[in-house]
Amino acid sequence: MVVGAGIAGASAAYFLARGGAAVTVVDAGAHTASHVPSALVNPVRGQSGGVDARALAGMAFTWALVRELEGQGWPVPHGQAGVLRPVPDERARARFERNLPPDLAHRWLRPEESPEPLAPGWAHVLSLPQGGWVDGQALTGALLRASGARVVRGRAVAWTRHEVQLLDAAPCTPTPWWSAAGRWARTGPARPPPTAWARC
């Protein structure tokens, strides 16, 4: 049982199913951040220029996953066409340079060299050729379909060590519990132990 059908829950369903599990995914159908039409696959954060230790591996994994899904007949609109990061000034560029890992392919461009027109005022452009974009809703949908998971619309409202209760949902066969309810999970009850069982 997976609670939440965003990218975290859909990924969990996919890999659980690949490991042989029969998966049920419950989703409240609300505020799914993963449904952005064009999610950037970009290892360099906002204007801080920070790069998570696992960002490069995550980027490579994302592209491999998209190819794997397409190979199974689940196409996901995407473009591994690189990412351009406009940078406002020398100070910000120095901050980015401090954070860039040596194995992240990148190139600094002058604004007039940018392949896409920029609004005036940007001092530099950081080009990240390994990045790109992916249709978030299509990716979560492809993961869910490829997993063969049963998808149940419902909101988890309470749970104990032994069951999860969903608002307006009928009981179903108990299966191991897993939560991927995103940041909205903060509004729900406390996370149960991973050995708990579910009812939906």
Ligand SMILES: Cc1cc2nc3c(=O)[nH]c(=O)nc-3n(C[C@H](O)[C@H](O)[C@H](O)COP(=O)(O)OP(=O)(O)OC[C@H]3O[C@@H](n4cnc5c(N)ncnc54)[C@H](O)[C@@H]3O)c2cc1C
């Ligand atoms: C406008 C916007 C743009 C973004 N752009 C990017 C980007 O370019 N690149 C990038 O990497 N990231 C981007 N992000 C961040 C990224 O979308 C999120 O980090 C990611 O989608 C979170 O995934 P998730 O599965 O944890 O949560 P979500 O996708 O939010 O999924 C959580 C799911 O859990 C369900 N749920 C919640 N509570 C319950 C409950 N009690 N019972 C049952 N179901 C429940 C909800 O219905 C929802 O479907 C963006 C976010 C936003 C909002």
